Amino acid sequence: MRLGIIGLPNSGKTTIFNALTGSDLETAAVSSGQFEVHTAVVNVPDTRIDQLTAMYKPKRTIYATITYVDIGGLDKGISDGGLKGQFRNELQQVDGFVQVVRAFHDETVPHPYNTVDPKRDLETLDLEFLLSDMITVENRLQKLNDEIRIKGKKAEPVVLPQIELMNRLKATLDAEKPLRVMSDLTEDEIKSIRGYGFLTLKPMIVVVNMGETAASVESILTYQHPNSALVGLRGKIEAEIAQLDADGKQMFMEEYGITELGAARVIQLSYALMSIQSFFTVGEDEVRAWRIPMGATAPEAAGVIHSDLQKGFIRAEVMAYEDLLNAGSEAALKSVGKMRLEGREYVVKDGDILNIRFQKSIK
Ligand SMILES: Nc1nc2c(ncn2[C@@H]2O[C@H](COP(=O)(O)OP(=O)(O)OP(=O)(O)O)[C@@H](O)[C@H]2O)c(=O)[nH]1
Ligand SMILES: [Mg+2]
Structure with a gap:
């Protein structure tokens, strides 16, 4: 399972990537704005696996994993005329998104639009994704309608239902809603459009990079679509915590009064939002978590x-x-x-x- 970390330049994507994966990638106060991709695999923490390990004392323990991809270079206008090349590939290949939204105030870190405004930033990228999907739907509709015009009654039987489906998708996008809110899509319909890699169909976790404040995320933003979630995370602090060993983590968290790490919550939500569950195998050799769809x-x-x-x-x-x-x-x-x-x-x-x-x- 692959989740893409996206966000405007300098929102703290790489910082959050470090916090989630324990990586130590360099972050910079001046964004290069370049297309750049980093990947890391993390274990999904699961106390059940810990308990089973204590019970069976196996030679090895294997947790379920998630791959996070830090995708740099997104900005307003990126989908003008349709997403292209490698960018398109990366975004279409992931199973869901973690969108980092900047809420931290730090004068040494310039904001691409000069002011810190989480709501505006969130809407900006959401709109880019809507536009990108709109272009895909329109291209598809045009091809399907061409086929009807040229072949008439001899057109493939799937063409008419596909046109109907594309028109429903278009109506949702026209209303500025992401495709993931559509509760009337059947499994077969979802399967039939999988190949188009619609971005707004993928689940989305919005991570608000809170900076150093302990304010609640709800006081900053709301985001209540189906198949999405909202989490607040103190990016820089959590990236530092992720570098520590277990004892160090404990001390640091006590010092800052942190009871639950935002990073752990994002990892668990990643699993839940993708409608994935775990089963286990146990024995003297191995205790292991496996991932299956509901x-x-x-x-x-x-x-x-x-x-x-x-x-x-x-x-x-x-x-x-x-x-x-x-x-x-x-x-x-x-x-x-x-x-x-x-x-x-x-x-x-x-x-x-x-x-x-x-x-x-x-x-
Ligand atoms: N004060 C403060 N600074 C932060 C926080 N999170 C990130 N930063 C800083 O913001 C700058 C940009 O962070 P990055 O993680 O590189 O942001 P990015 O979104 O990956 O940037 P690009 O990949 O260049 O678009 C760096 O100087 C970070 O140290 C935070 O929670 N608090
Ligand atoms: Mg980065």
């Missing part, structure tokens, strides 16, 4: 581990994480009959611990 069945979950496990799927032994924790051990859980056997139709739940029984294919 609604995935047991064989689909098996396929995430290895395609052979999906092909040869027989049954899944399932323990609910809470049951295991309450029982205290796997043996105790089995003795009270809480280990379940589930078949192909079973829909995996967040926190299930699976052991897949499968048949090896014989060639």
Whole structure:
């Protein structure tokens, strides 16, 4: 899963990237404004994995991960005539966005529009994305209508429903709403437009870079679309904290009266917003978190581990994480009959611990 960190020049994208990933990239008071991409992979913190590790004492523990991409160079006007080249690729490839909005005041850091105005900045980039999607929709509509004009009744049967769908998307964009608010899109429709990489269809976490203040984010901005979230984060401080070891982190947080890091919250929200959940596998060798979409069945979950496990799927032994924790051990859980056997139709739940029984294919 890939999330793109975007924002106006000098909003603190690279600082937030450092805070989220523990990287130590250089930040600069004068923005180069250049297209530039940095990537890092982070573990998704999960106390359930910590507890399972304490219980099984495995040789290794593997957390679920998220890839964050710091994408520099976005600004007003970037989508004039349509996004181009590498920029377009990077933005279309990510599964969702973290938009950094500057709220910090610092005279040594110039703002591209001279004043600090989080609402204006947020609307500016949101509008760029709307315009970019509008161009995509219009191009598509034109091609589809051309096909009808040229081929008439001989046009592919998918053309008419596609025109209808594109007109619905256009109506949403015309109303200056992002496509992610549309609750009437079916799964098939979403699938049919996946290839166009609509930017406003992707989930969005707005991270307000609060600077050094402890004010609440709600006092600065609101952002209440479906499939989006709003988080306040003290960029510079959290980037410094991310460089410390566990003890140092603890001390620093106590000193600043920070109970929950904004960075941890962004990472958890990233997971939640993408409608992703975790199941676990456990044993002496490895305790591991795996990522699956909501609604995935047991064989689909098996396929995430290895395609052979999906092909040869027989049954899944399932323990609910809470049951295991309450029982205290796997043996105790089995003795009270809480280990379940589930078949192909079973829909995996967040926190299930699976052991897949499968048949090896014989060639
Ligand atoms: N005072 C203060 N300065 C900050 C904070 N966050 C970032 N900065 C400063 O703002 C400047 C720009 O930060 P970057 O993280 O490089 O911003 P950016 O969005 O990556 O900039 P470009 O990639 O050049 O567009 C740097 O000098 C940072 O130190 C903050 O929370 N407080
Ligand atoms: Mg940067």
